[in-house]
Amino acid sequence: MNDFEVPEGIDVLRVFCGPDGRHGNALGVVRDGRRYPGNESRQALARKLGFSETVFVDDPERGTVDIRTPGLRLPFAGHPLVGAAWLLDLEVLELPVGDVTARQDGEFTWITARPEWAPPRTLERYASVAEVEALTEPPPGEGWLYVWAWEDEAAGRVRARAFPRRDDGVDVDEDEATGAAAMLLSAELGRALNIRQGRGSQILTAPAPDGTMEVGGRVLLVVAS
Numbered sequence: 001m002n003d004f005e006v007p008e009g010i011d012v013l014r015v016f017c018g019p020d021g022r023h024g025n026a027l028g029v030v031r032d033g034r035r036y037p038g039n040e041s042r043q044a045l046a047r048k049l050g051f052s053e054t055v056f057v058d059d060p061e062r063g064t065v066d067i068r069t070p071g072l073r074l075p076f077a078g079h080p081l082v083g084a085a086w087l088l089d090l091e092v093l094e095l096p097v098g099d100v101t102a103r104q105d106g107e108f109t110w111i112t113a114r115p116e117w118a119p120p121r122t123l124e125r126y127a128s129v130a131e132v133e134a135l136t137e138p139p140p141g142e143g144w145l146y147v148w149a150w151e152d153e154a155a156g157r158v159r160a161r162a163f164p165r166r167d168d169g170v171d172v173d174e175d176e177a178t179g180a181a182a183m184l185l186s187a188e189l190g191r192a193l194n195i196r197q198g199r200g201s202q203i204l205t206a207p208a209p210d211g212t213m214e215v216g217g218r219v220l221l222v223v224a225s
Helices: 038-049 078-088 129-133 179-189
Strands: 010-017 025-030 054-059 064-068 092-095 098-105 108-113 122-125 145-152 157-163 193-197 201-207 213-223
Touching: 010 078, 025 038, 025 078, 038 054, 038 064, 054 078, 064 078, 064 092, 078 092, 078 098, 078 108, 078 179, 078 213, 122 179, 129 145, 129 157, 145 179, 157 179, 179 193, 179 201, 179 213
Parallel strands: 025 054, 122 145, 157 193
Antiparallel strands: 010 025, 010 201, 010 213, 054 064, 092 098, 098 108, 108 213, 145 157, 193 201, 201 213
């Protein structure tokens, strides 16, 4: 995030924190979206905050939210919805693609959505955890890349890293925690996963018989509005 004071009315969270409460992906949540009407004002704030995503809450009772990166609007994203559900204590979130349900389970917040709502990601399996961790920069190529390897296949434990390789105003080479990519990987493998991503973030997934997917993780409040 840029070095400036967070404007009033905006909460800052970390979503998908590790077991020690560290790491996770930063998220801004604008509790009253009416303060930023229109596309231009929302994109300007998202650019100013500099997070990978910022959520604007348009109706806190119905759970209507608008997800923005610094460069564009997203129809769906994992960590913003987990964070918003936790912060606002919502059971349903309304999105352009459909309704997302949410629940709390101890220290974890879960959302249920359809994997096909997630933006396309290239999922590339590596032979070992060591190979994933040895990367010092994004692998060459274009487009969003999610590299992963089994830590313990029998237990469903995965080591992953995400490289957006994008040009949307987010000034980072690596995404710390990516719920949408975790959903896609879990759907491709057809099983529940316990994913350690980035520096130490944790993402849990659980596929359901109807084709939906649960994604869960810990959320911590960093700055309260």
